Amino acid sequence: METGESSSRCQLLELPWEDVLVPHVLCHLPLCQLVSLQRVSKPFRNLIQVYLTNCHSLDTSQLGAAIPKSAFCRILRDNSVLHHLVVHSCSDWLTDLELLPVIGQNHHLEKVDVTGCRGLSRRTLVALSLSCPNLQQLSLRQCDWVDSLSLRSLADRCSRLVSIDLTACKQLNDEAVCYLVRKCPKIRSLSLAVNANISDGSVQEVAKLCTELEHLDLTGCLRLRNESIRTVAEYCTKLSSLKVNHCHNITEGCLEVLRKKGVDIDVEPPLQRALVLLQDVVGFAPYINLQI
Numbered sequence: 001m002e003t004g005e006s007s008s009r010c011q012l013l014e015l016p017w018e019d020v021l022v023p024h025v026l027c028h029l030p031l032c033q034l035v036s037l038q039r040v041s042k043p044f045r046n047l048i049q050v051y052l053t054n055c056h057s058l059d060t061s062q063l064g065a066a067i068p069k070s071a072f073c074r075i076l077r078d079n080s081v082l083h084h085l086v087v088h089s090c091s092d093w094l095t096d097l098e099l100l101p102v103i104g105q106n107h108h109l110e111k112v113d114v115t116g117c118r119g120l121s122r123r124t125l126v127a128l129s130l131s132c133p134n135l136q137q138l139s140l141r142q143c144d145w146v147d148s149l150s151l152r153s154l155a156d157r158c159s160r161l162v163s164i165d166l167t168a169c170k171q172l173n174d175e176a177v178c179y180l181v182r183k184c185p186k187i188r189s190l191s192l193a194v195n196a197n198i199s200d201g202s203v204q205e206v207a208k209l210c211t212e213l214e215h216l217d218l219t220g221c222l223r224l225r226n227e228s229i230r231t232v233a234e235y236c237t238k239l240s241s242l243k244v245n246h247c248h249n250i251t252e253g254c255l256e257v258l259r260k261k262g263v264d265i266d267v268e269p270p271l272q273r274a275l276v277l278l279q280d281v282v283g284f285a286p287y288i289n290l291q292i
Helices: 002-008 017-028 031-037 042-054 069-076 096-104 122-131 148-157 174-183 200-209 226-235 252-260 270-281
Strands: 057-059 084-086 111-113 137-139 163-165 189-191 215-217 241-243
Touching: 017 042, 031 042, 069 096, 096 122, 122 148, 148 174, 174 200, 200 226, 226 252
Parallel strands: 057 084, 084 111, 111 137, 137 163, 163 189, 189 215, 215 241
Antiparallel strands: none
């Protein structure tokens, strides 16, 4: 009787891989566990490779901060159906040599995050523009290799962009930003933070062309003045958040217009800042009569 029961049991690997295990079982496991399963046996290694070949999203941070270069190349070796690729956890070693083949064989990429990957070059941005016309979200945060020419190439071919993070891309100037928004007017989230080259002219162009803008980060753009923020307030009626910390030439009188529209601004009003400071230093803020 026991023999009959054991023979009727279905082993996990006997289930259809591509119809059952890949879409209904493995998709619920964290990437780190999937990679660990490859060590169980050769059949498991083959199964996980089938899954990785067909997965639409990969975030290497799920494997921890120290994913080996060889593991990265092996995981993405046969995949040509990626939609989302997040590789900022590979910033210590990632170069064009590892990333360009991945971009070249994945023409359906919609989201790419290479935050802090300083080992890449402008060739990566050119490859994205040539291979990924459906790109919608791109983070180039702290990628100081991004230059005006490569950004223009991206803008020419990726007009569906709705979110782009250019924080600390210090080679970019007003001309490059203006070209970007002329080609990609659907942008809803934009960061130009930590760039001393950005002036009122480019921010005003952003406001006039990207009327669907919801999130704008101008942190540390030291040349900005009230004129650009007034234009943002006039044209960007859907704006929900604005970051202008360390923009010392932008005054509260200008920001107040946006506050009244419900925009979340990362800089507190002067009176509120003074109260917080007093409370921190002497604890008197709760007793101040605000009507004085």
